[in-house]
Amino acid sequence: MKARYMFILCISTCVIGCTKNHETELELSVSEISLNAAGARQKVEVTTGEDFWQVTGCSSWLSVERDSCFLWIEADCNPSKEKREGRIFVTAGGKYARIRVIQDESVRAVGDPYPNKISPVGIIYKVMDGGVHGKVISLDEFQGKWGREEEIQGVLDGNRGKENTRKVIEMVKDKKYFTSDYSIFAWIYEKNKNTGEEWYIPAFHELNELYHILVGVRYVPMSYIPSSITTELMVKHDIVVRDRFDSCLEINGGISLHYGDQVWYWSSTAYNKEQSVVCVFKDQDAYSPLMRKSEEHFVRAILEF
Secondary structure (H helix, E strand, O other), rough: OOOHHHHHHHHHHHHHHHHHHHHEEEEOOEEEEEEEOOOOOOEEEOOOOOOOOOOEOOOEEEEEEEEEOOEEEEEEEOOOOOOOEEEEEEEOOOOOOOEEEEOOOOOOOOOOOOOOOOOOOOEEEEEHHOOOOEEEEEEEEEEEEEOOOOOOOOOOOOOOOOHHHHHHHHOOOOOHHHHHHHHHHHHHHHHHHOOOOEEEOHHHHHHHHHHHHHOOOOOOOOOOOOOOOEEOHHHOHHHHHHOOOOHHHOOOOOOOOOOOOOOEEEEEEOOOOOOEEEEEEEOOEHHHHHHHEEOOEEEEEEEOO
16 A cells, blocks of 8 residues: 555656656757857747746857847857867747757867977967968077167057067068067067967967966957957956966977966057067056056967968
């Protein structure tokens, strides 16, 4: 009799549980979507059967915008050589549903040695177009001067480091003081002659993006170059990500990055005749991004592939 009672109780519990799930689950016209490794924007129609519905959350690597009965779903390029899976949550009328998002793997990954493990010259820190293209940080670095306190035309751009680097080298490489007074550009010049590659000093926004990636913080592009003490660049380092990049550099024969209150890395962006723009590699602090060109600071080269 006791066993029979327990059996009836279990059946009742299952029925109640199933009924409850049915009441809270929202029926959608789509439950799963696929994104390619490049993370192209995708438009998805969502029919809920409800007059009002909303997106209440999604995985951190996904961005979602609602447009009437459609969702615009977008992801960054997958930084790994493995598929990744995320979720988007939709609610309506007290019910909810999840859309499963699967993104293909990239052919190259962040953290891979470039061009290969056998003869690495840098570490990939950014992938685009499914890993077909991307950016590399050099294994080595240099400490030196940006230049003389004089005007160099066309190097004020905060985004085009390759062009900035080319212009400075073209303007002063034949000067007697090139090696002594423009030593960071002389370092790049020699590096490119020896490797046959076109390494360059990142422009300010490129350097700022690199810094955020290295310390594991999502980069939000800036539309201007700060010129005074600012809190815009205050970030909380993810030590696990930071240590992983340093390990990748060291394992492949490179030098880990320097971090601290007095650690400045040059960008190739000039601000005026006397000053150029730097980025300080330290944790949670405001700083002035302008330094005199004649001062000596660190520089790291980057390469596009």
